[in-house]
Amino acid sequence: MPAPLHEAHPSSPGRRLPDTQQGMRRRNLARVMHTVNAEGPLSRAAVASQIGLTRAAVSTLVDELIRSGLLEELGPERPGRVGRPGSALAVSGRGPAGIGAEIGVDHLAVCAVDLRGAVRARAVRHGTNRRRPPQPVVAELSALVEQVVAKAESEGLWPAGLAVAVPGLVARDARTVVRAPNLDWHDIDLGALLPAELALTVDNEANFGSLAELWLRDDTPLDFLHVSAEIGIGGAVVVDGCLLRGTRGFAGELGHVPVRPEGPACACGGRGCLEQYAGEEAVLRAAGLTPGVDRVDVLAGRAAQGDEEVRRALRDAGTALGIALTGAVNLLDPQAVVLGGALASLAPWLLPSLERELEQRSAGRACAVRVSRLGPEGPLLGAAHSVVRAVLDDPAAVGTRA
């Protein structure tokens, strides 16, 4: 049977547990973890009433989660309540941690996030990775991972897995970078280059960025289209709280949606793709700046200072985004479009023309456009949290540290 295409990541087997007593126990462990995570600290009795199991059944599950280091007891609850005082349960701050990593075009970053969602360690290296071969880049990344893991371990945590965000298309094996044009990488198996002792998940940066929006912002809808831009234009489609992955893992490629079919030729083989109007290079050129020297982040500064050429370039980019998004909104009917990454800081100058286009072209069918508050941090946080979510989704799959 092929892997389901509309699902959490391979690192998250909890999503399709078998329909047996054993599978039910694993799903109930997950329900206890999610409940304590969302509502804790909670007593065993409160957990039982939340998830509709008996107090005895919940106690067995809780004991197992405490033994695995995933839950901890905070000591007896305050007295004065009816019945035997229960001990409040919380998600452990000393158990497994998710290690997130990002291979950016101009930086590398790694962080460790505990089960409570706190960033406990972090390391960054600035410097371009453009057209560098993968081996030295991944060797540098591995050194940063080692550093972050050592820091996490010194605080009593242990790494439950490593998730790496990359600026390119990733195969559904969640290891192979099929194409990362700005790194000039093709068919690179990151699994062969990274330390084997950590369970690995590789994904597109826009995918991890969209998951960060979903998991870390209470007001993110369950159905949205995430659009971000650094060097290229990234997109990700979230449906009912899950990433839409596509047959080969390439879903969400908004940058090559045709905006003007007879427009300028694009490196992808097409003409008039969105990247030809709203990609970094196109916008910098249209604003009279020099791609490769100036970066997208100078645009916000210039626009804020009232630079009319920059503002016009951003207005036109917003129009192109609006045209491409009209098609996407018609196809997907999402609750919202979320602008992330560098687009978030450019929103004041992109949004008016973008929203006008979307409104006029889809009378009554348009959807809200929102601006991400995570910005460029999204992909790294999304990566680390994907490991944490996998632990919450199937606690039984995580052994205690040997």
Added chain:
Amino acid sequence: MPAPLHEAHPSSPGRRLPDTQQGMRRRNLARVMHTVNAEGPLSRAAVASQIGLTRAAVSTLVDELIRSGLLEELGPERPGRVGRPGSALAVSGRGPAGIGAEIGVDHLAVCAVDLRGAVRARAVRHGTNRRRPPQPVVAELSALVEQVVAKAESEGLWPAGLAVAVPGLVARDARTVVRAPNLDWHDIDLGALLPAELALTVDNEANFGSLAELWLRDDTPLDFLHVSAEIGIGGAVVVDGCLLRGTRGFAGELGHVPVRPEGPACACGGRGCLEQYAGEEAVLRAAGLTPGVDRVDVLAGRAAQGDEEVRRALRDAGTALGIALTGAVNLLDPQAVVLGGALASLAPWLLPSLERELEQRSAGRACAVRVSRLGPEGPLLGAAHSVVRAVLDDPAAVGTRA
């Protein structure tokens, strides 16, 4: 909690059964039904080995399904096999039936399909429904439903529900036609107009058409984009075997994807939408024919006879479809695009330009384009089968006939 957006229809509660002993029993009843449906006739022992439950557990489930009239025993298996001879089980041909109905712009149709998938009764009324008010149209449909139900009942079947395909956008309540431009219907609650004794599901014709492709053709992939055309252009997105519905139920609206953003004005408020190039009216005009007098089905005849004007019009429509589909394929990364409805019969003249456009614009990322063999029958069959599938997915929800 909002209804999940990526799921079978509201009529199919089996998809999210609660995680209890009772829920497990209901899911196991569904597994028995699906196994016998897919592989039957089967003995109890064969069912048990297929689904990995004990023979005793399966016998209890089977007895319940026989009592409900969903399974039947075909009598003892042929002798000469080891052990006590078992009785072969088959899905019942005398139990519940799915009633499918279609409100077309130029016809009404109703059929009854039994659990084995056989069409057991059928009724059609030809004649235009353009701009007719809903009450008389639905009254005529109800008469056809009554006729088909009577025929089905005379063969020992009983109606498990009614599913109605309409040429328009349907709200997620699966009752309300929000907008059917060619009927000129707006916000019509079909539930208030149809007989209350049948459980009702209303959906867009392209959605039911895509489900028919999925369920009735063994070679349909689990991830595809379905494109059809009658009067308008219909689209439906199937991901991992489920329809993508969208926040408001409007997902799959391919007809209003911008193809040339500065192109002709469209009734939707946009410009240069796909319907302006590949919709019936546009193609008939481009072919020198008269919309409203000639219909899309004359095009295939003329093209086959070598009419150059018609062939050119279809070539141009294929180009426009290719541009719109490039964007859709980039976003969704489906395994295939399936051309259905009237587009199926026009495929020989549409496909060359459509595929050329898709190939050139998405180097290495294009997907196969296939032609439906169900054609215009798809929506009606999909509607009836949606009721049947709902029974297979949650047999416990179907009582025996009072």
